[in-house]
Amino acid sequence: MATNPYLDIDQKMLGDIHTSREMMDNLEILCDDFGSRFGGTEGERLAARFFRDKFKAYGLANIKMEPYLYAAWTRGETTLQITHPVQRDIPCIALPYCPSATVETELVSVGDGAPDDFKNAGRLKGKLVMATSKTPPDVGRFIHRSEKYGRSALAGAAGFIFMNHYDGLGPATGSIADNREAILPGISVSKESGTYLERLLRRKGSVRLKLKTRNRTRQRTSWNIVGELPGNTVPDEWVLIGCHYDGHDISQGAHDPISGLAAIMDAARVLSAYAQDRIDCGIRFVAFGTEEIGLIGAKEYVKAHADELDQIRLMLNMDSAGGGGRKGIVMHHWPELDAFFAKARTQLHDDLPYGNKLSAFSDHFPFFEAGVPTAGMGDAEATFSGRGFGHTAFDTLDKLHLSNLRAAASVASRTLLR
Numbered sequence: 001m002a003t004n005p006y007l008d009i010d011q012k013m014l015g016d017i018h019t020s021r022e023m024m025d026n027l028e029i030l031c032d033d034f035g036s037r038f039g040g041t042e043g044e045r046l047a048a049r050f051f052r053d054k055f056k057a058y059g060l061a062n063i064k065m066e067p068y069l070y071a072a073w074t075r076g077e078t079t080l081q082i083t084h085p086v087q088r089d090i091p092c093i094a095l096p097y098c099p100s101a102t103v104e105t106e107l108v109s110v111g112d113g114a115p116d117d118f119k120n121a122g123r124l125k126g127k128l129v130m131a132t133s134k135t136p137p138d139v140g141r142f143i144h145r146s147e148k149y150g151r152s153a154l155a156g157a158a159g160f161i162f163m164n165h166y167d168g169l170g171p172a173t174g175s176i177a178d179n180r181e182a183i184l185p186g187i188s189v190s191k192e193s194g195t196y197l198e199r200l201l202r203r204k205g206s207v208r209l210k211l212k213t214r215n216r217t218r219q220r221t222s223w224n225i226v227g228e229l230p231g232n233t234v235p236d237e238w239v240l241i242g243c244h245y246d247g248h249d250i251s252q253g254a255h256d257p258i259s260g261l262a263a264i265m266d267a268a269r270v271l272s273a274y275a276q277d278r279i280d281c282g283i284r285f286v287a288f289g290t291e292e293i294g295l296i297g298a299k300e301y302v303k304a305h306a307d308e309l310d311q312i313r314l315m316l317n318m319d320s321a322g323g324g325g326r327k328g329i330v331m332h333h334w335p336e337l338d339a340f341f342a343k344a345r346t347q348l349h350d351d352l353p354y355g356n357k358l359s360a361f362s363d364h365f366p367f368f369e370a371g372v373p374t375a376g377m378g379d380a381e382a383t384f385s386g387r388g389f390g391h392t393a394f395d396t397l398d399k400l401h402l403s404n405l406r407a408a409a410s411v412a413s414r415t416l417l418r
Helices: 007-017 022-033 042-057 145-154 191-204 254-274 296-304 306-311 335-348 364-369 402-417
Strands: 061-074 078-084 088-090 101-109 128-132 159-163 186-189 208-213 216-229 234-244 281-288 312-317 328-331 354-356 374-378
Touching: 007 254, 007 402, 022 042, 022 254, 022 402, 042 061, 042 216, 042 254, 042 281, 061 296, 078 186, 088 191, 101 159, 101 191, 128 145, 128 191, 145 159, 159 191, 186 191, 216 254, 216 296, 234 254, 234 296, 234 306, 234 402, 254 281, 254 402, 281 296, 296 306, 296 364, 306 312, 312 364, 312 402, 328 335, 328 402, 335 354, 335 402, 364 374, 374 402
Parallel strands: 101 128, 128 159, 159 186, 234 281, 234 312, 312 374, 328 354
Antiparallel strands: 061 216, 078 088, 078 208, 101 208, 216 281, 328 374
């Protein structure tokens, strides 16, 4: 059996994490008091200062709020009406960066939106194109909302309708552009409304819709909040752990993303309390802004710290890490670190699934593009089937369990120490 050179610190950190309610206390403030923390809201500003103050209280050094400019989007009124063959209002929401527009045209459904479903561009040109949020079967990979939107735009669609494929969760939100106003309007409807439109289309042969949406995009300031535990022997090298703090404006964003940041904060708290004199290289903790509208905070961090990126040993992304599921390491195709994690697994004596996958849709990706080794917390052995209540109005604090938060903070703190 492998010896654990950090057993004394592990025991102190785990004992503290598993007897403390600090993470849930923090989440009640972040979700119930600050709301969605969506870019441009008062809750975003309050949350940024909350992280700054907590990092200080937990004993981190060199705490900074690093500002950057970005295109902030504000939701206005959006309506969708069937004008033929019946007259009826359909509940809907605009997707972030949806421009103001009025469109009246026919509906075309492309089902789950596999790439082949967009090949006949002639039938999509000038139409409102509807695709579900489900990844099509037999494609062999995840297909993001932005790809379905982009293929609709390339086909000359007049607008895009994103249909949630989960029962009873209403419309699902998500950005349709990155840090700029989108080129054509995009909205979301519930599964129930979308399947009604599909039935009407099948029964009547054609459906005509009128979409009217009014939104605003303007320049504003957001912040990345950074705190550090300096290294004792290699002070100019870092392990970076981060998660974004902005949710979507229709939701508390309790699971996605802020559960992960709550775990990061608790890892910072216990590492500072019990491990400062045993840290080799430094650990940098980052709360990223405005991820949900284009990974903007992470991109700005990479740009601002370009001359330091070769000093980062690993960037660990904790987006949504405090929700359900096994707490392992999903490495983004860096086999050079496989041996390190194999050794760490023998020391942790915990269920730590490990494997390699890669997604382009969270804050690790700008670091990955810049050549930094990156990973996320999760289960590489699990199959992703969709967001569930994520990106809906039902991503609320009651969905989180303290046991999952503790598991995430435990794995994060022990992995960072090693």
